[in-house]
Amino acid sequence: MKIRLGLLGPSDSIEFVEAVLKNWPEFIFTSIECLAQEDLDEKVTPLLMEEMDMWLCTGPITYNIVQSWNQLKTPVFYVMYKGSSLYKTVLKVLYEHKIDVNEISYDAGNSDAWEQALVEAGIEVKPKFVESETISLKELVHYHFKLWESGQTKAAITGHPIHHELQLLGVPTYRLFPSSMAVEAVITNMLRTYEMLRYKATQIAVQIIEIDPFLGIAKNNFSTDELFRMELKIMEHLLTYTKSIHGSIKSTRFGRYVIFTTRGLMEDITKNFNQMPDIEDFTPLDQEAMTCGIGIGQTVYDAEINAGNALLHAKECGKGSWMVCFDDKKIAGPLGKPEQLTYSYTSEELEALSQKTTLSVMTLNKLKSSLKKLASDELNANELAKYMQIPARSARRILTTLEEKGFAEVVAEEKPHTRGRPRKVYKISPF
Template sequence: MKIRLGVIGDEACIKIVEEISNEYPKFSIRYFTFNTREDTVSIIQAQEDETDMWLLLEPCAYLYVKEWGGSRKPLFHIPYRGASLFKTLCEIFYNANLAIQDISFDTVPYNDIKRGLAEMNIQCGDTIFVNDFCVQTPVNEVFQYHYDLWKNSKTKAAVTCIDKVKDMLKEAGVPVYRVLPVRLSIRSMFYNMLREFDLQIVKDAQITVQVFEFCILTDDEKVYSTDEIYNEEIKLTQKLIAYAKKVRGSLKSVGQGKFFVFTTRGLLKYITDNFSAIPQIEEFEASEHKLIACGIGIGLSAYEAEFNATTALRNAKRYEKGTWMIVFDDKTITGPLGKKEQLTYSHFSDELQSISYKTSISVATLSKIVGIMEKKKSDTISAQDLAQYMHILPRSARRIIARLEECGIAIEAGEENPNPRGRPRKLYCMKLGQA
């Protein structure tokens, strides 16, 4: 079976990859060019089901896709540092005879350039012109950075990793050099992708257990005989057998509305859209029996997977009915699946254990707060937002924040007013990652 690889880049980068790709017959490669960073997302959305992994050849496109976070397939990129940067600098020093202070850079981090120059025994002092590129930086702004330095005679040339910036600078008359991936880096990346694919096959074969808990007695007002209860269990079991066949698993009933399905990680990953959604299951939709919750456990053994599934079920039951949660083999927890509040967090952290001891807040709760802040991509939050994400009352969220505030972990950082007619909400800066 060939690995379906999607490669996104500009024509210059793609040409270099094409020269190397013949050495790797395990890959079936499709190439895509783009004009803007936004194009990369459109390409991935259109081709996601036809691809096993993605290789993005331009750093800004890779960062944009990573921040978008919508791809379910492994993403790879070739860093434009090390050998790629050295090759460009050697070309400049040999052909143009310029000093490092005569050049402006973008995309490559300042410290990487400093380290690279130190390895080449080049004294650069503190004057290196580097654009602090981030994924939100418009291409025009990167161009303007280089152009202004050159126009004001502070530099004599520009080094860029962005093809469009190179074209704009060239048109403006600025001497420009493009950092391109070197063949050694490309070969190394192909090797890494092969390893990742092999590891993924092993991972997808991991034992996975689902534990479902149903409400067998659908009418609280009715008095059921033992025969009627048994009959309801049989009807539900038949539907779960049909579901187990779909995920190529086996079913085990343990009574009291609990059923275990043993399958593999790869199949569960597929039906849950890479552990991000509750699947549409025909057997459940047609059932009059209400699903209380579902826990998914992944482990290195059947025992570990079953234990993790039970833990996931216990966590899922803290939310509304029908919630799905997952506990992975590294003890991270994800859920509720398919909800806006879906988080990934871990119970295991020495730092959080220390904070838990000081605040009397459980590690599980602290882990959830860390997951919420990462999901929000912010270090500030209001008590109302915390309550919404954690499915608790606002007064409970305020109580948690108050305890963190006493220990200097939550710091009041201003106010927000989402409703002009309402009272402003206090914002708190969380220092959980720095405690």
């Protein structure tokens, strides 16, 4: 099977990388000239993004543009500038301008990479002006130009399009190009990653679905025959869904079903475990009555165990919730909710904290994930309840326990918009 690769960068760098890629028949590549984010907006369409298995940027500057754009969902790689691709450019500058190493400004690599390149060239000097932070192209041009204008440097080494802009400003500028070895190194890494992703896609996925058929039905408004008809209707819909994911289904008891498929197919139908799948003919009420745990594993047994764990977590979040448990014991969900979390229920560090606080490792992991998603260590019980998908009283109990054990403190009180007692704002200690 061919790997569909999107190649991004300046046209001359693309030509160089294409020449190396032609020796690797595993790849079919589509080249797109990219000098700025506007090029990505114009040329990288949603359809093209769907078609590509991977993306390769011809250098770190293009990679930074792609990362800032933040639209590509498949793996993105870039060719690193190191070794000979760095020191051959330095030697050319030194030979043509007869200047000192510290009279050159550098980017496209950190200080260690440039120092190592100089050592390989036999130059025992640490470079003085190296910009390695991920900043905008405009800022990089400004960085090199100001050093040259003030007389601190006499030349710059960078990549395209900064190279072109600096030349227009009159700065002696030298363009970095990748080496063949650097391109081959990233190609090898891409092949390994692709094999890993293919292996993961063939892992077993098991869904345990529990359906409450009585939701929305008045008491005493059903009979044994009615239950049987509901069972047939549910199974009919689930069979259609199971066929769409090329799986198999079995009923373990009334209202509980187990579906077997592969991880790759589940990733596709849930948009990489972010959305709930669309099960044909199920109404919003049906969806609300359906709670599901998805388990991923190397074997059917492992996947079923993980699916059971995911279902327990889904039930904690309420009817209609879907959760997934991966083979590394990480839990993600509820699918389709903006407050979706990813956390693990195994951790030696959290095991120790669990013993000190009496809170379960799972609870502590969900708390840790909530704080990360909030990007803050301060929150009230209502915020915690929202992100952990638990009742507010349970959130208050967690925060009170942490406070009693010295892992949280009250730092403020908020007055609610309606009548009621003030809400305490807690600051959580790092863990």
